[in-house]
Amino acid sequence: MPYFDHNATSPLSPVAREAWLRAQDELWQNPSSPTRAAARVRNALEAAREKLAALIDARPEQIVFNSGATEGASAVMAWLARAAAPGAHIALNPAEHPCVLESAGRFFANRIRWLPAAVSASEWETENLKSQISGAAAVAVMAANNETGFIHPWREIAAACRDARVPYLCDATQWLGKLPGSGLAQSADWLIASAHKFGGPKGVGFVKIADQAESFDSHAGGAQEHGHRGGTENYPAIAAMVAALEDAEARRMHLETERLRWRAGFERAIVQTIPGTQIVGQNLPPEERLWNTVTLLMPREDNTRWVAQLDKRGFQVSTGSACATGKGGPSHVLAAMRVPPDAAPRAIRVSSSWETSREDWQTLATAFAEAAQALHAP
């Protein structure tokens, strides 16, 4: 049955699975051991670092493998807070993922300055924005939002940060694997990401560290990852992550236009069959919304009832971010996007993958229509 919760996690892609199994069978030794077999793992690890770096235009020594974006956010925030001038603030997008918001809260406490939630490319050139980021310890704005698919103009943000001499932290977790990674690392000083959003395994990801951040560390003793992160590297998972990203970059990116059409067909069908349904960000130009994500505001009923109805029919969708779902409470992202508080509990996020077909979108629209009928039955 079609799965529509890819922004929460994706299944392991076939190439990632193959790479993982091969590494698990043949290159399972501890890369730090003094044997020849371990040296082969060490070499393979460095080759994986080079491949990943090339995909995002970074240098291999800037890639630090870790457990994913949550660990990355925490380690980068800790480093930024240590490196900052005393009293310097951090400029934050209020719709960041909780892992960025909470680690900023922990390390910068009352030194957070909130940016507007959806700043267009041209606004990053305005004096108002420039004065918000001037003197900051860092600016944190994600590349693409996990709940709404809203795309932030990271090239322009990077240019504004460069002009202001402020480091730019970009959470690329939802961007990588969906849109080309080239140029990302040259734009953002710091990048964080997780493999399981693009067909790699869970519990593995990376940080791309800034220039002059040789002293970056993840607070765990040990000299692994060139001294940036202690703990035995999970080479099989790293090999699988790199294979998944290489595959997405090599075979998928040109399919975006077709996928946008299929999603638009789904949106039209839903609005027609369930009048009163709204689509968050529908009026944005296509380049400002991820091709795989739709956030619907249903005209009535709590989103959990819609999710349950769809689940019964074999379709997995979400009420928002997996983290917001785990914690309950209204979505801070929708609030930042000015979705009225009474509409937020009716929000449903649908997120597809490259494997999702046109028929999958069509059958999902039919399932929504059936769910509407079931929910409105006396």
Ligand code: PLP
């Ligand atoms: N950043 C974004 C934009 C995300 O969507 C997620 C996961 O939902 C994360 C960070 C955290 O990723 P992980 O749970 O793999 O650490």
